[in-house]
Amino acid sequence: MEQGEIRVIPVPGIPEVDEGADLAALIGAALASSGITLEDGDVLVVTSKIVSKAEGRRVAAADREDAITAETVRVVATRPYPGGVTRIVENRQGIVQAAAGVDASNTPDGTVLLLPVDPDASARTLAASLRASTGARIGVVITDTLGRAWREGQIDLAIGAAGVRVFDDLHGSRDTFGRELLVTKTVLADELASAGDLVKGKTTGVPVAVVRGFDRGVVDDLDTPARAISRTGERDMFRLGTDEAILLGRSEERAVPAFRSLALRGLRTPDLVDVVVLPLPPGTSHSASEWVDAAFDRRPPRWARGLAGIAPFDAARSRVAEARDLLADELGSEVLLVADTPAVEARLALAVDAESGLVRVTTALRMRTAEGRAPGPVARLLHPVAIRILLARAARALARSRD
Structure with a gap:
């Protein structure tokens, strides 16, 4: 679908917002005084700060750091700077950003502003009220300022949305050369948020903008949450900062010795x-045999089946009824799988340490013939990825079995 001209219109005249204020009425009055009439397909881009003020999210905080701690669900990374410590965290809204979204700007001394409790619900309320009062089929995007992991500076992104298409999923369509698009998924809500910020600014006292001409982004349904944009849980590939990940890896290595595994017994010079x-x-x-059974209950991902550290066990698993039929030894909380072939001696040991709260998988291979070549650098990098996928699958299966 071709996209025509898009206009971004600032909405001046919104006064200081107090707790309990009717935000839809204030925005409506500002639109009227500016001579702006909302039209079908308009998207109202609203800074979260005025939403927080109307919802009473201004709190007294002599120490902003205490407020950040209170709003933090998970710490991703911390870095000291001359004036203190920057904290990148996941906040109660599921957003990963600096300082949990706690803001001390544009609010009286001794107070800070927290993000709305539920920005998507705030957007739905505002959109419903403005649709009712104006008769226009409009959408609402609530924004906040965020940084990006690999780029300097900050931009406004969507933290709440209602009545707008949050994503434009182009999967299955074709580019101008006829090639099928496989992973192209545009985040329309973020693009609308950034477009609005071009005319709102941080110091101009203009917290609202209207994006006009993007009708295809507006829908009838108000339940179009921006929370769907945040990658959390298993989808989060960058749960820790680099320094934090290294420290965690070193601590786990110290907590679980690698050289006491059943996988290394009797295997000379792997x-x-x-x-x-x-x-x-x-x-x-906490049963290692149950973990093995759940991890190998079906075949590994196709790309992993040819890896030297996976292939022997995948081939052996296809010849037996259950993964636990491969168990060759069990000692305490560790079980051993053996899958020898003429070309390779293969050992995989899985241990569950309930006291430390850890699961460990040790894989050891010794090549018997010239045909059984040692894994190359790419295969060595991919092997732990495959093991992590198998463990994640096992965790899901075990959790379902206990429901």
């Missing part, structure tokens, strides 16, 4: 030894 250690998900089984 060509590959790999150890993967992950936190034990709360509420999952």
Whole structure:
């Protein structure tokens, strides 16, 4: 679909917002005084700060750091600077950003502003009220200022949305050369947020803008949450900062010795030894044999089946009824799988340390013939990725079995 001209119109004249204020009425009055009439397909881009003020999210805080701590669900990274410490955290709204979104600007001394409790609900309320009062089919995007992991500076992004298409998923369509698009997914809500910020600014006292001409982004349904944009849980590929990830890896390595594994018993000078250690998900089984069964209950991902550290066990698993039929030894909380072939001696040991809350998988290979070549650098990098996928699958299966 071709896109025509888009206009971004500032909405001046909104006064200082107090707790309990009717934000829709204030915006409506400002639109009228500016001679702006909302039309079908308009998107109202609203700075979260005025939403927070109307909802009473201004709190007294002599120490902003205490407020940040209170709003933090998970710390991603911390970095000292001459005036203090920058904290990148996941906040109660599921957003990863600096300082949990706690803001001390444009608010009286001794107070800070917290983000709206539920920005999507705030957007729905505002959109419903403005649709009712104006008769126009409009959408609302609530924004906040965020940084990006690999780029300097900050931009406004969507933290709440209603009545707008949050994503434009182009999967399955074709580019101008006829090639099928496989992963192209545009975040329209973020683009609308950034467009609005071009005329709102941070110091101009203009917290609202109208994006006009993007009719295809507005929908009838108000339940179009911006929270769907945030990558959390298993979809989050960057849960820790670099320094934090290194420290965690070193601590886990110290907590679970690699050289006491059943996988190394009787295996002289292995060509590959790999150890993967992950936190034990709360509420999952402490039985190593149950973990093995759940991890190999079906075949590994196709790309992993040819890896030297996976292939012998995948081939052996296809010949037996259950993964636990491969168990060759069990000692305490560790079980051993053996899958020898004429070309390679293969060992995989899985241990569950309930006291430390860790799951460990040790893989060891020794090549017997010239045909059984030691894994190359790419295969060595991919092996722990495959093991982590198998463990994640096992965790999900074990959690379902306990429901």
